[in-house]
Amino acid sequence: MKYQQQATIQSGPARILTASRAVSLLIFGLFSALAQAGDIVGVVNDPDLQRFVEGATVTVVDSNKKATTDRWGRYTLRNLAAGEYTIVVSAGGFQASSTTVQVPETGNVSADVSLNTTYDEIEEIVVTSARVSQLLALQRKRSAESIIDAVSADTVGKLPDFNAAEAVQRLPGLSVELDQGEGRYPIVRGIDSNLNNVTIDNNLVGAPEGEGRRVALDVIPSDLISVVEVVKAVTPDLDGNAVGGNINIITRSAFDSPDRFAFVGGRIGYNDKSERVPYGASAVWGSRLGAEEKFGLVLASSYYIRRYDTNLFEGDGWTEFAPDAYAPEGVRYFNYDIERERIGLNANLEYRPTDTSLWYMRTIFNEFTDEEARDQMDLDAARGTQTAVSSTVVQNSEGRATREYRQNNQTQQLTNISLGGELSRDNKLWEMSYTFSHAEEITPLRVDWEYRSGADAFPNTIDVANTYFDLDAGAAINDPANYDFRRVRNRSDSIEEDIHSLKGDLRIDTEFGQHAGYLKFGVKYAARDKYRDRTNLNYTGASSFTLADTGLFHSGPADFLDGHAELGPVLDFAAHQALAQSNPEMFEFDAESSALDSISSDYQIDETLLAGYAMASVDINNLTILGGARIERTEADYTAYFVSLPAVDPLNPASPFTGTTEYTDVLPSLHLTYRPNDKVVVRGAWTNTIGRPNFQDVAPALEVEDDEGAAGNEDLDPFESMGLDLSFEYYFETAGIASIGVFYKEIKNPIFTRRTEDVVYRGIPLTVLSRPENADKGTLLGLELNIEQQFVNLPQPFDGLGASLNLTFIDSEVDVFGREEDNLPFFRQPDTIGNVALFYALGRFEARVAVSYRDAYLQGIGGDSSEDVYFDERTQVDLKVSFDATERFSLFGELQNINDASRREYQGRPSRLYADEIYSWTALFGASYAF
Template identity: 45%
Template structure:
C-alpha cells in the first residue's frame, strides 16, 4: 500500500527516524527476503480474525494472527508453497502461493465458520458477541476473559460493570442496585488497573483508586478484557487484575458501519420512566482507505427509588443481643450519563500507523435522602417478653440530604506504531482529566429530646418496633439542630508517556524481545468546603411547615413518619434573617480537614522476551517501578488538650513516600492441540494505598469518625495461575483454572468502639491499617455451549455458566489466632445464563450469585461486619425484525434482591437496602 502522503517531508522525516532506530537495534533486519503477509477475515462477522494459526509448508514454525487479523512469515524459500490457515470452529483454508527470490507477497484470506451457509445466516446478535469474545480470549497471550460487542455494536448488558459480572471469577459491588465496581477474584476494586485502549484513565473519586465502570456507557465499548495475570508490559498496579476497555475503530470491521439504539427504562420502585439512546458511526476513506474515523455518542437518564433499614450498635445485654440504634433511609435519585468518543486512524502503509483516541464521559447523580434515626439506648433497658427489649428513653433525628454530584472523565491519547523489518516502535502520550464536583451537599437536621421510649421485637429476620412514643412521628417534637452546607471539587490531571520497542528475532517466527519505559505524572486536588449554621432561637420541624405526608416504608414494616420539603426549610430560614448563626469555629475546621493535594510520579521500565517454540510460547521478563509521592493535607490535633477543637488545631502537614519494586514474571502457553490450550503464570504486582487512606485527614459526623494513616505500606502480591481451555468449535468453551495469591501488607479498615481521636470523643473510629499478610487459593470452572444436538426447536438452547471457589485467610494485628477470610473475599461466586436463539428470536435468563464477604474488621469478632451473599436474576428477549433491526426488552433484578450487611452473625442485621426491578424496552438498528 502506498500513498502520496508518504512523500511529504514530515512523513519522510519520521520514517527516517524509524530507520535509524531500527538499524541501531538490528542491521540484519534490513535484508529480509521472501516475506509473506496478509489479513484473515470472516465475511459473516465482517471483521478480522485474531488467533488463527498460519503455516507454510517447509517452514517449521507457525504464527498466529494478531488482534487486527494480520500475519507475517519471513525468510520463506523462493518457489511454490502451500499456505494453510486454521482456527477452531472455522473451515480450514489452504491455497498455493508463489514466493519470489526477493520482495514481499501479500495474501489476504477469508475463512468461513464450519457449517457453511447456515452458520453464515445465524451469526447475529448474542452469538456474534460470544464468538468475538472467545476469539479474543483465545488469542491473547495472557490469562484473561473477554466481553465483546455484537453485530450491532452492543455489549450483552446495558451497563459495563454488569456485562463483566458474567465472567468467571468476576463479581461486582453495587450502588443503588446498579453494578458499579468490578471485583476480580474477590480482590478489592481499588487494586485493579483500569485502562481505555491500553491507556490510563483518571480517577474522579476522593477516596480510592477504583474506577466506576458504570460511568462509561456500554454503547461506546467494542470489548472489555480482564487480564488476571499480567506480563511486564502491563502496569504493575494490578493485584486484582488489569481491565482494559477497548473502544471501536474503523478498522475493526471490514465494512463501514452505522449503529443506532433507543430505549425507555421503567423503574418499578420509582414508578418513573427513563430514556436514552446512542449512535456509532465508523468509516474508512482516502486513497486505499488509509484513513479511519469512529464517532459515537450516548445518552441515558434513569430514576431510582430505594429504602434502607438498619439496626446498629449490636450489644450484649446479659444473654440477649440487641441494637442500640436504628436508621431508616428513603432515597430518590436521578442519574444521567453522557458519553462520546472520536477515534481517528491513519495507516499510510502496512508498516505505519498513527492514531488519536479520545473519550468523554459525564455522570450526574442527584440524590434526595429522607432520614429517620433512632438513638434508642439513652435510658434503662427492660425485657417485657421473650425476644423483646424496651428502652425508657431515646432520641431521634429527622434529617434530609440533598446531594448533587457530577463526575467527568476524558482522555486524549495520540500515538504511533512504526514497523521496519524486524523492529516495531510504539509511542504514546495520554492526557487524562478526572473530576468529581459536588456543588450541593446539604444536610438539614432536626433532633428531638431524649424522652422517646421504645420497645423492639428481636425475632428474625430483623428487629421491629412493638411500641414507641407517638411523639417520634410528630414534627413538633423536633427542633432544628443544624444545617450543614457542603460543596466539593476533586480534580485530577494525569500525563503518561510510553515507549515500547519490539525486536522480532530472525529465524524464530513469532519470537521477539521487547523493551519499554513509561512515566506517569498524576496530580490530585481535593477542596471540601463546609459551613455549619445553628438556630438562634428554637424552631421545630412543625413550625417550618416544610413537612410532607408520611412516607410509606418497607411495605408497612416500619413507620417512617413525615418526609421533609428541603427547599421549603431553606426558604423558611431565608425569609427570616438572623434566625440562623454561623458556627465560625466548626466552619473553619470543617472547611479544611478533608482537603488534600497529591503529586505522584511513577517511573517504570521493563524488558521481556516472548519465545515461540513450536506450540509452546514462553514469555518472561521483569518490570521495575519507582513510586515518588508527595502529599499535603491538614492534620487535626487537640493541641491544648481541652477536649475542644479550635481553628488553631488544624495544622498543615506534608510528607512524601519513595519506594521501588522489582517485579519478575513468567508465562507459559502450550497448545496441546489446536483446540486445547494450557496456560501457566507466575506474576508479581503491587497495590498503592488509596488516596484518602494515606493522607492524614479526619472527619466526624454524629459521633462516628474516619481518619487517614500516612504510615501505610503498599500491597505487594505474588500470584500463581494455571488454566486449561478447550475450544471444540467457534463458540464453545470449557475451561478450568486454579490460582494462588500471597498478598503482603493488605490494607483493611479497623473500627474501634468508644474511643477518641485528636481529643474528639467518638462512638466509633474507622482508620485504615496494614495487616501482616493474606492468602487466596481458588479454582474457576466455566463452560459455554449451544445445544445444537437437541431436536428442533430445542436446538436453539444454550448455556453459559461459571463457578469460582476461593479459600482465603488474612493475619490481622491483634487477632492472629483467629481464622479470618481475606477482606471483601467471597468463598463462592456463580454465574449462569440459559439462552435460546432460533431464527430471529433470542431470549436469556441470567443468574449471578456472590457469597458473604468480610467488609470491616472490628477489635474482635463481635465488631466485624459482613456483606451477605446476594443472588440477582436478569432477563432479556429480542426479536430481529430484519437483519438490521432488532427490538428488545430486558429486566434487571427481577427477584428484588436486597443488599444486606450484618455484624458478626447474620442474625445481627446492620443494613437491609431494598430496590425493585428495572425494565428496558428499545430498538437497535444497523444501517
C-alpha cells in the same frame, strides 16, 4: 443463510491495508534500512460476519514460522527465502484454510485470507448476535499470551447491562459491587476493587473519587465499548499495580470492520418501585475516509437517564443485652429519590499511511450526574436502661430520634485523550503514546437539614424476630412537635485528578536457535496530581423552633419498606431552602464547625511513576514461554491537615502536615502456554504485582476531638502480591469452551485500620488513635470452572439452545491486628461467585436469561467477630428478548432484577440484620437500526 467456503489471495485496491512506499521510506529511514525480502503480510477476515478475525494462527507448512493476527486481522511472516510456500490459517470456531504463496526475491507478498465459521451447513440461526459475540470473545481468550477473559460489544448489546461494570460481571471470577442497585465497581476473583488497574485503550485512567484508587465503571456507557478485557495474570508490559487484575476498555476503531458501520438505538422503560420512566439513546458511526481509505473516524455518543426510588433499613450496632441475646442499639430508615444521568462521547481518528504504520488520536468523555434526595429517620434506641423481655425483645427506657433531609448533587467526569502511533520495519515494531487523563468528582450542592428530639423523648421496644424488626416507640416519634431544629449544613466538594503519561515499546521479532519468538522492551513515565477541597457553611438556630412550628413537612411514602415500617413525617426541602433565604435571622453561622469541616478531609497528592520492563517470548513446538521483569519506581509527596475540636483558634483551626514516600518494586513473571492441538490450551503463570495504598489512607491528616484521634499514614507500604495460576481450556468446534483453573495469591502488607490506646502521636497524647497500618500477609486459593456451549447439533427446534456457566470458589485468610486467632477472610472477598446464562435463538428471535450470584463477604472489621459487618449473599436474575424485524431493524425488551434482590448486610451472623436496601425491578423496551 449458509456459509460458502472461501480462501482467497487479494492484492491492489482490494487489500484492506495498502502500501505507500514514499511515506514509508521517509518515516522508517529514522529507524532502519530498507525492507528485507521474504515477508508475507496479509489480513484474515470473516466475509459473512463482516469482521476481522483476531487471534488466528498463520503457519508456514514444514517450517517453524508462524504468526498471530492482531485486532485488525493483520499478520506478518518474516525472513522467508524466495520460493513457493503453503500457509495454513486456523482459528477457533472457524474452518481452517490453506493457500499457496509465491515469495519473490525482493519485497513483500500479500496473502489476505477469508475464513468461514464451522457452521457452514447450519441455517441462519447460527449467526445471531449472541453466538457471534461469544465466538469473538473466546477467540481473543484462546489466542492470548496470558490468562484473560473478555466480553465483546455484541455480548454487551445482548444483556441488560448499561455500563462497563455490569458487563464484566458475567465473566468467570468476576462480580460487581452495587451502588443504589446498579453495578459500579468490578471485583476480580473477590479482591478489593481498589486493587485493580483500569485502562482505556491500554492507557491509565484517573480515579474520580477521593477515598481510593478504584474507578467506578458505571461512568462508562456500554454503547461506547468495543471490548472489555480482564487480564488476571499480567505480563511485564502491563502496569504492575494490579493485584486483582488489569481491566482494559477498548473503544471502537473504524478499522474494526472491512466496511463502514453505523448504529442508532433507543430505549424507554418503567421502574416498579418509583413508577417512573427511564429512557436513553445511542448512536455509533465509523468509516474509512479518503480516496485510498487511509483515514478512519469513529464517532459515538450515548445518553441515558434513570429516575428511581430505593428504601434502606439499618440496624446499627448489635450488642449482647442478655446472655446469647442480641439487639441493635439503633434503627435507621432511609428513603431515596434518585436521578442518574449518563453522557458518553467517543471520537477516534486514525491514519494509516502505509501497511506498516499507524497514527491515532483517541478521545473519550464520560459524565455521570447523580442527584439524590434522601429522607432519614434515626433512632438512638439504646439509651437509659435496657431490659430483656425475651431472647428477641429488648426494652429501652430512653431513646433519641433525628429527622433529616439531604440533597446531594454530584457529577463525575472521566476524560482520556491519547496520541500515539505504531511503526513497523523489518522485524521491529515501535509503539509510542502520550495520554492525558482527567477525572473529577464535583459536588456543587450538598445540603443537610436536621431536627432532633430530646435525649429521653422516646422509650421504645425492639423485637428482632422479624426481618425489619418490630419497633414500638409510641405515636410521639411521628409527631413533628417533638423535633427541635438542630442545624443545616451546606457543603461543596471538588476532587480532581490529572495524569500525564508517556510510554514507548519496542518489539523485535527474532529466532532463538530454530525457534521463533520476540524480544520486547519498554519504558513508562506517569505523573499524577490529585487534590481534594471541601467547603462547609454550617448554621444553627438563632432561637429554638420545632419542625411543627415551620409546618414544612409532609407524610413519608405509604409503601416504605414494602409496608413493613412507617417512615413518618419528612422534610420539605424546597420550602426549607426558601425559609433560609427569606428569614436569615432565624439562623446563626457556626464559624468553628464550618472551618473544621472545610479543611479536615482536604489533601494534595503528587505521585510520579517511572517504569521499565524487558521480556522475551519463544515458541518451542506447541509450547510458548514468555518471561521477563518489570521495575517500577514510585515517588510521592503528600499534604494534609491537623485539626482539633475544640479548636484553639476557631477561624484558623488547621495546620498543614506534609509527607513523602518512595519505593522501588521488581516484578518478575513467567507465563507458559501449551497448545497440543487446535482444541486444547494449557496455561501456567507466575506473576508479581503491587497495590498502591488508597489516597485517603496515605494523606497525612490528623483529626483530634477531645483526646481521641484519627490519622492517615504516609509511611504505608504497598500491597505486594505473588500469584500462581494453572488452567486447562478445551474449545468446542461450535464456539464453546470448557475450562478449569486454579489460582493462588500471597498478599503481603494488607492495609487495615488499627486502633491503639494511650499513645503519643506527633507530640499529642491520645487515649485512642485510629489509623491505617500494614498487617503481615494473607493468602487466597481459588478454583474457577467455566463452560459455554451452543447446542447447534441438537434436532430442531432445540438447536437454538445455548448456555454458559461459571463458578469460582475462593478460600482466603488474613491476619489483622488483635484478631490473629480469628480465621478472617480478605476484605471484600466472597467464597463463591457464579454466573449462569441460558439463551435460545430461533430464526430472528432470541431470548436470554442471566443469573449472577455472589456469596457473602467481609465489609468492615470490628473488635471481635460479633462486630464484623458482612455483605450478605446475593442473586440477581435478568432477562432480555429480541426480534430482528428485518436485517437492519431490531426490537428488544428487558427485565432487570426480576427476583427483586436487595442489598443486604449483617453484623456477626446472618440473623443480625445490619442493612437492607430494596430496589424492585425495571423493565425496558427499545429498538435499534443498523445502517
